[in-house]
Amino acid sequence: RIFTWAEMERATKCFRSDLKLGTGSFGTVYKGKLDDGTTVAIKKANNGNAPRIQQFLNEVTILSKVNHRNLVKMLGCCIEREVPLLVYEFVPRGTLYEHLHRRGDTLSWKNRLRIATETAEALTYLHFAASPPIYHRDVKSSNILLDEKLTAKVADFGISKLVPIDSTHISTTLHGTPGYIDPQYQQSYQLTDKSDVYSFGVVILELITGQMPVDFSRCASDKNLSTFAMSVIQRGAISELIDKRLDARTPEMLECVAKVANLAALCLQFDGSSRPTMKFVLEELK
Numbered sequence: 001r002i003f004t005w006a007e008m009e010r011a012t013k014c015f016r017s018d019l020k021l022g023t024g025s026f027g028t029v030y031k032g033k034l035d036d037g038t039t040v041a042i043k044k045a046n047n048g049n050a051p052r053i054q055q056f057l058n059e060v061t062i063l064s065k066v067n068h069r070n071l072v073k074m075l076g077c078c079i080e081r082e083v084p085l086l087v088y089e090f091v092p093r094g095t096l097y098e099h100l101h102r103r104g105d106t107l108s109w110k111n112r113l114r115i116a117t118e119t120a121e122a123l124t125y126l127h128f129a130a131s132p133p134i135y136h137r138d139v140k141s142s143n144i145l146l147d148e149k150l151t152a153k154v155a156d157f158g159i160s161k162l163v164p165i166d167s168t169h170i171s172t173t174l175h176g177t178p179g180y181i182d183p184q185y186q187q188s189y190q191l192t193d194k195s196d197v198y199s200f201g202v203v204i205l206e207l208i209t210g211q212m213p214v215d216f217s218r219c220a221s222d223k224n225l226s227t228f229a230m231s232v233i234q235r236g237a238i239s240e241l242i243d244k245r246l247d248a249r250t251p252e253m254l255e256c257v258a259k260v261a262n263l264a265a266l267c268l269q270f271d272g273s274s275r276p277t278m279k280f281v282l283e284e285l286k
Helices: 005-012 050-063 096-101 109-129 183-188 193-209 225-234 251-267 278-285
Strands: 020-024 027-033 039-045 074-078 085-089 144-146 152-154
Touching (some): 005 027, 005 039, 039 050, 050 085, 109 152, 109 193, 183 193
Antiparallel strands (some): 020 027, 027 039, 144 152
C-alpha cells in the first residue's frame, strides 16, 4: 500500500521524539498508529543520504517478494517526499539483542532454542523458497525482533541481495556488522548463502552464552565471541560457555546445549564449503 505523507504525520504525531523506537545509520524508526487504529513501525531515512535511500528502495524490492511468518511484514511505503518512509507491522517485544544484553529479564533455554529455530526457518525460506534466492547479509541479534509471544521476526533487508538463479556467489563490496561477518567473505568479497550461515552461528553463540559478539572487556584473544567460543567448544568445555543466568541445568538441557554449540561450531568453519546449509541447520535444531 502507498501511504501519504499526511497519513504518516498523523500516525507519528509529526514524528514526535517520544515515539522513537530506535535510531541507526539508516535513519529513525517511530511507533505510529494508522487512521484505522493499527499500530505500526515507521522507518524514516536520514535526509540527503543517497546510499541509505538506495537501501530503503532495496528493502521495498525484497520485502515485496517474500511472505513468511518469521519475516517482519512490510505494510507499505510513502515516497511522496525526498525522504522515503517504510511502514511495517509493529513487533512489540523489541530485539533479541536487547533481551540478551540490555534487559533485566532472562529468556529461558526453551525460548532461546525456539527463537534460533524460527530464525533458521526464516533464513531457510530466503535461501531455498524465495525466487530468486535472497542472502540477508546482516544476520545479527539486533535484526531479530520478538513479538508478544516471543516469536522471532527477521528484519532489516537494506543490504540484502537477490541472487541470480543458478549462481553460487555474488561479488560485492563488504557490508555487515563486526563480530558477525563471514571471514571468508571479508577476504574474497564473494558473498554466498554460507555467509548468512556464519552470522547465524554467531547468533547461536549469543543465545548460549548471553555474551556480546564483540566485547573489548574480554582479554585480547577473546574479544571476538566466535574465536573465544570455538576454542572452548573444541576442548569440550561447553558448560563453561552457558549463560550464568540460565538455571534448571538438567542433564537433558546440558545435552541439548552441547548439540547446539557443536552445530554453531559447524556454522563457524572458516571455509564456507565446510559449513552446513541453513536447511541442514534447521533440521538439526528441530
